[in-house]
Amino acid sequence: MKKWRVLINGTNFKMEMQEDGRATRVRRMGFFTSVFVVAPTSRDAELQAVDVLRQDQSLRKGLRNTKDDPSVLFAGEIQEIRSFRGCRRPRMGLVLYGERGPRRKK
Secondary structure (H helix, E strand, O other): OEEEEEEEEEEEEEEEEOOOOOOOEEEEEEEEEEEEEEEOOHHHHHHHHHHHHHOOHHHHOOEOOOOOOOOEEEEEEEEEEOOOOOOOOOEEEEEEEEOOOOOOOO
16 A cells, blocks of 8 residues: 655644743634555545544644534645655644634635
8 A cells, every 4th residue: 555644734723722821712723734644545545644633632632612613624735655764653743823814614
């Protein structure tokens, strides 16, 4: 089977954040992370990568989204790679950013 790196963009993640010693508050955040999977096709790789993140307890632990305002995961880039050497599986890196303005639609 083929090896894949899938760059995922998560949006509308309502998370508890504390900044500069201030009180904790819920902020709407987004993130980018790379997920590494083994799959026969790029479509299968995308589905597996999204599933990996849905099951990631470290991401789910701080979420404060309601059922009518869910977080959303997008596969931004899917790349076949030769090996997982140097990669931390199942995912590597997490870059958070604050979101502003209207919520991104599906």
